[in-house]
Amino acid sequence: MRLRGRAPLALHRPPTGSTHRKYPPRRPTLATGTEPSSQAGASGVHAASRAAIPARHLRTDRWWLAPACTAAGLLAFVVYSTWRAFANADYYHAPYVSPFYSPCLAQNCQTMHGGPNWEIFGPWWGLSPALLILIFPLGFRLTCYYYRKAYYRGFWASPPACAVAEPHKKYTGETRFPLILQNIHRYFFYFAVLVACVLTFDTVLAFRDEHHRWGHMGLGTLVFLANIVLIWAYTLSCHSCRHIVGGRLRHFSKHPVRYRLWGWVGKLNERHMLLAWCSLFSVGFADLYVYLLATGAFADPRFF
Amino acid sequence: MSVQNVGGRETDGTDGTGGHGVAGQRGEARPANGPGQAQGGQSGAYLAHFRVWRGDADGGGLEDFRVEVHEGEVVLDIIHRLQATQASDLAVRWNCKAGKCGSCSAEINGRPRLMCMTRMSVFDRTETVTVTPMRAFPVVRDLVTDVSFNYAKAREVPAFVPPAELGPGEYRMQQEDVNRSQEFRKCIECFLCQNTCHVVRDHEENKAAFAGPRFLMRIAELDMHPLDAAPEAGLDRKGTAQDEHGLGYCNITKCCTEVCPENIKITDNALIPLKERVADRKYDPLVWLGNKIRRRGQ
Ligand code: SF4
Ligand code: SF4
Numbered sequence A: 001m002r003l004r005g006r007a008p009l010a011l012h013r014p015p016t017g018s019t020h021r022k023y024p025p026r027r028p029t030l031a032t033g034t035e036p037s038s039q040a041g042a043s044g045v046h047a048a049s050r051a052a053i054p055a056r057h058l059r060t061d062r063w064w065l066a067p068a069c070t071a072a073g074l075l076a077f078v079v080y081s082t083w084r085a086f087a088n089a090d091y092y093h094a095p096y097v098s099p100f101y102s103p104c105l106a107q108n109c110q111t112m113h114g115g116p117n118w119e120i121f122g123p124w125w126g127l128s129p130a131l132l133i134l135i136f137p138l139g140f141r142l143t144c145y146y147y148r149k150a151y152y153r154g155f156w157a158s159p160p161a162c163a164v165a166e167p168h169k170k171y172t173g174e175t176r177f178p179l180i181l182q183n184i185h186r187y188f189f190y191f192a193v194l195v196a197c198v199l200t201f202d203t204v205l206a207f208r209d210e211h212h213r214w215g216h217m218g219l220g221t222l223v224f225l226a227n228i229v230l231i232w233a234y235t236l237s238c239h240s241c242r243h244i245v246g247g248r249l250r251h252f253s254k255h256p257v258r259y260r261l262w263g264w265v266g267k268l269n270e271r272h273m274l275l276a277w278c279s280l281f282s283v284g285f286a287d288l289y290v291y292l293l294a295t296g297a298f299a300d301p302r303f304f
Numbered sequence B: 001m002s003v004q005n006v007g008g009r010e011t012d013g014t015d016g017t018g019g020h021g022v023a024g025q026r027g028e029a030r031p032a033n034g035p036g037q038a039q040g041g042q043s044g045a046y047l048a049h050f051r052v053w054r055g056d057a058d059g060g061g062l063e064d065f066r067v068e069v070h071e072g073e074v075v076l077d078i079i080h081r082l083q084a085t086q087a088s089d090l091a092v093r094w095n096c097k098a099g100k101c102g103s104c105s106a107e108i109n110g111r112p113r114l115m116c117m118t119r120m121s122v123f124d125r126t127e128t129v130t131v132t133p134m135r136a137f138p139v140v141r142d143l144v145t146d147v148s149f150n151y152a153k154a155r156e157v158p159a160f161v162p163p164a165e166l167g168p169g170e171y172r173m174q175q176e177d178v179n180r181s182q183e184f185r186k187c188i189e190c191f192l193c194q195n196t197c198h199v200v201r202d203h204e205e206n207k208a209a210f211a212g213p214r215f216l217m218r219i220a221e222l223d224m225h226p227l228d229a230a231p232e233a234g235l236d237r238k239g240t241a242q243d244e245h246g247l248g249y250c251n252i253t254k255c256c257t258e259v260c261p262e263n264i265k266i267t268d269n270a271l272i273p274l275k276e277r278v279a280d281r282k283y284d285p286l287v288w289l290g291n292k293i294r295r296r297g298q
């Protein structure tokens, strides 16, 4: 009889699910006659069984700086983009179209020569057309694994920083509605790829002059180029993208092409946070640039 | 990791800190078998202010110490000096003093770290260094905590399922297929990640439902294992990761990654990929449909 071998990666445990045992709930503390110095009935780091330390944390570094900056940065962008999304004005200055209004899906859109005008929504749509399209990038970034970390820490203090006790009594994480919906992130990724394609098209259109003649370039063209590179880098560095191109495979050796792609996406993915911030800034800046041109506050320096 | 040095056990003063090599002249400044005492007018030696938590499950508090520090030393050296000179009954758990056994986990200035891998040179000389036990686990005494939560969680993860058709010596795996798992195998089971994760650190009641980053990473490791026969054995590692081991509790805030002394990218390479695999299994109608069709076609 041949003995059953075990793979080098196996741990020294029987290969069944029969050893399943749930961690028993904490046993009641014994009546020792000594009053535990931690708060009675408290949970978390002040639970009775834990080392009695009244402070919520003992960190001496500036742990609050990162969540504060994150919250401030996100807040600034939310305020700016809300204003611009509802403004419904100053989003086109030939040949540039603001990324907030592209593609423009309503009949009330300004006509952009050769631009991303698709009148899917008829005259009954009276609000800003930006609202129709911004849902997708918004959903993409809202369910993004990096932004989740950023706003859970920055806005929800869950946790504010590592080893700093969070203020919430109960915590269920992403186990139930509404946060369980974070699991649909991949669908927003698919839409984000489409939106990035449209923005690429807009960037190509930026190689025209104000009379829609091809083969010209201005400072705005560079702004759009930088933006689209960052948008693509951010989109492709997505964790869902990494999973889809190869992460879900078990045998990389049987899929050399996907393995290679997975490696590339992984390289980008390591910088996902940086790309998230850079692309957020660049998309806001591209919009601001168009706004300044459209309001006449600034004239686009033309190169040729 | 179970050795518990209660009592005035002295640092053996061999090359324990040598591995952390910082001071070039340390080698001759300190005899290889000496007790690690101050060398006369050795430059770099100074008196540091330490605050160490002393007590047990019934209560306790931070105690102040003035203690000598030499160049090139780590926090564990100082704790050992306290044991040797001022607090002979100070309980501390350690083994390797080389960042490899995972025994000396504690919190230093509120940050979960290995005491043997935290150099004194990172602190200002005037700074008070506060050392407490890990704050997510029940305290036993002084710096020693009861980490049995982690062993219970380890047992809950079903082990590797050997493929039926392969015998001993017949396992063949390509390097690119085991790269991912090998990153996770660097784990030294220091449980700093388990200690820092706010899901259980801040919510004792979640301990029953949540396996913690270290063991969710173990599930990811097995799910990525090229030879694991769990699916054939009817074991769904992805589904159970969510339903039985509490993956949904993790909100990917990356504190486990931040404290891991082995620099394992726990969140990016284990937890998020596992979340994506769970989404494949449970939340993605397209993948579900695709699998149905493919299976029917076979
Ligand atoms: S990333 Fe998840 S497992 Fe890691 S510390 Fe945060 S909540 Fe815990
Ligand atoms: S994953 Fe890292 S932090 Fe967690 S137990 Fe292993 S070595 Fe320690």
Ligand code: FES
Pocket (backbone or CB within 6 Å): A140, A141, A143, A144, A145, A146, A147, A185, A189, A234, A235, A237, A238, A239, A240, A241, A272
């Ligand atoms: S966009 Fe950030 S993870 Fe998908």
Ligand code: FES
Pocket (backbone or CB within 6 Å): B094, B095, B096, B097, B098, B099, B100, B101, B102, B103, B104, B105, B114, B115, B116, B117
């Ligand atoms: S003593 Fe082994 S890791 Fe610190």
